[in-house]
Amino acid sequence: MTLWQQQMVGLIAPAVERSIATQEVVIGAGTLGLAGEVAARVTPLRRALVMADSAGFAAAGRQVLDALSGAGFQTTSAVIPNAPLPEAAVTEAEPFRAALAADPELFPVSVGSGVINDLVKWAAFRNDRRYLTVATAASMDGYTSAGAALAQDGFKVTIPARAPVAMLADLDVIATAPAEMNGWGYGDLAGKVSAGGDWLLADAMGVGPLDDVAWRLVQDHLRGWLAGPEGIAAGRTESVARLLVGLTAVGFAMEFHGSSRPASGADHQIAHMWEMEGLSFNGQKVSHGAAVGVGCVASLALFDWLLAQDLSALDTEDVLSRSPDLDARLTSLRTAVPDARVAVRAEEELRAKSIDRGTHRERLERLRVAWPELKSRLGTHLLRTEEMAGMLARAGCPAYACQIGVTPDHLLRTLRAAAYIRRRYTIFDLLHDAGLTEVAFSAVLPKLGLPATEAAE
Ligand SMILES: [Zn+2]
Known part of the structure; x- marks a missing residue:
């Protein structure tokens, strides 16, 4: 087993066990097709709203919709444009909040990276709804965190919300994300x-004071995650997998510590x-x-x-x-x-x-x-x-x-x-x-x- 695979077992699995919000983390090559069965395990709802930005949707949206349909979900999607990039602000998340509020049977699924993940996290939380996040790039540490980093009245804050009920990342998608x-x-x-x-x-x-659990979850492994930076630029699966595992662990550390x-x-x-x-x-x-x-x-x-x-x-x-x-x-x-x-x-x-x-x-x-x-x-x-x-x-x-x-x-x-x-x-x-x-x-x-x-x- 490679380092990241060992850490999925030794680090991420125990973190999922400890998490009060997250029940599943799936990271691996060719895992996009599992989105439907993962969703079916973590929610009793059978209608899903896939929320994405256009880049995230292009990378994985169609496959996620197919996987959800295959697992018996009725699906709809809401895709926001990528040019200009969506703003990480509460105002931008408001349409998602309203869409979820209009249908209490809708299971939110985020497909994309940083901004869309935070928008959906906030919108789901405001509706007291669990959500699935499908990561399309190893671009930040917020997939598994409980806070949504969004601007409120022009001031960037980490708004307390809830971590996803499940996170899924297909390494084939992550490795082909823009370097x-x-x-x-x-x-x-x-x-x-x-x-x-x-x-x-x-x-x-x-x-x-240092918090032993959160500190060790991040700092004991940080040097290893940061080793071999060339592999990130080259899109090497092994390197981006290690990076993604690190970012995922950091998200959990924030949840466990109760702050960022x-x-x-x-x-x-x-x-x-x-x-x-x-x-x-x-x-x-x-x-x-x-x-x-x-x-x-x-x-x-x-x-x-x-x-x-x-x-x-x-x-x-x-x-x-x-x-x-x-x-x-x-x-x-x-x-x-x-x-x-x-x-x-x-x-x-x-x-x-x-x-x-x-x-x-x-x-x-x-x-x-x-x-x-x-x-x-x-x-x-x-x-x-x-x-x-x-x-x-x-x-x-x-x-x-x-x-x-x-x-x-x-x-x-x-x-x-x-x-x-x-x-x-x-x-x-x-x-x-x-x-x-x-x-x-x-x-x-x-x-x-x-x-x-x-x-x-
Ligand atoms: Zn950050």
């Missing part, structure tokens, strides 16, 4: 390296800023995974810089005396986040994570004491910036801001804004606590504008 899409999935998975670093920081600072903490840190905050801006490059909306890949490299650069500092020598009283109060931070936030709809929500997040002076002093003391061990833990856990950038490049995923049309100025604005948009403790918060935000940003920016080889010239 860039599987590259995006690699970027989304790469983000777990820096997100894990954020979690280690939160754990050490006493604001977000196991999957998302500063890397995703950076990516979410660009997603909320509707960032486009070469006439195409920049995908979630591509944005996460670049966010991950930016975050790792901040970590690399941090690891070169001696935080046990921090002068607590000096840091406290220079630290901006909440009002000053709110003013900075309004400058950093010009979109009023985003700023309003970011203000809520900033207020929620704002601490008084006494707590700030305690945190700094804790950091000074914890630093030697924390530094060594981070050093072992993290990959170096250039190493990760090289792996992303080989997988066909952008790694540097310029590769998605983000200038150094724009990147600096993004870093400043991203620090505010989520209360979750990340390297942004540690830099703030230590009074090092701007010095860290200035230090890493020259490294992040261009790929290392070009920057060195």
Whole structure:
């Protein structure tokens, strides 16, 4: 048995067992024809609505409809266009919600990748309906997760919903997905390296303890899933299978932890800023995974810089005396986040994570004491910036801001804004606590504008 097949047995099957929502995960070559019998096992309903975007439908829609009919389902389909790409927003999911609401006997089936999966997840959840997701690309980690990553009033959030009752992925379909899409999935998975670093920081600072189950499900296997990135670009079945198993495991980790903490840190905050801006490059909306890949490299650069500092020598009283109060931070936030709809929500997040002076002093003391061990833990856990950038490049995923049309100025604005948009403790918060935000940003920016080889010239 190959690694991914072993992990289907040793990792995914126990996760399905533990999941309160998901009863089946089928990953394998030539499995599309099983969609009908899988659906029949997990729902008593016998009418199915296949929801897809046009690319997902072209890849697998017809076969899924045939499989459902073959298993005794009456089928209808709703296909949304791919050009322009559907927006990951609640408004876009509303027609699906309404279609399901109009017929309580309709079993929802999502056929496609990131956006359509989240739209159907949200629409199904709003109707308290279980659903089947048929994955057509290994492009992100949300197939098995309980949250729908959608914009609400222009603010990207993970809306609590429910994981699918079943997930099916035909590796023959996944391997022939556009190589860039599987590259995006690699970027989304790469983000777990820096997100894990954020979690280690939160754990050490006493604001977000590690959860052994979710941590191990992702972090014990992450290096293996990220090995051999060339295979992703080449569409090798073995490589995309391993990637997909990794993304599937991450989805479960989020369900088990009850939040996206196991999957998302500063890397995703950076990516979410660009997603909320509707960032486009070469006439195409920049995908979630591509944005996460670049966010991950930016975050790792901040970590690399941090690891070169001696935080046990921090002068607590000096840091406290220079630290901006909440009002000053709110003013900075309004400058950093010009979109009023985003700023309003970011203000809520900033207020929620704002601490008084006494707590700030305690945190700094804790950091000074914890630093030697924390530094060594981070050093072992993290990959170096250039190493990760090289792996992303080989997988066909952008790694540097310029590769998605983000200038150094724009990147600096993004870093400043991203620090505010989520209360979750990340390297942004540690830099703030230590009074090092701007010095860290200035230090890493020259490294992040261009790929290392070009920057060195
Ligand atoms: Zn993601």
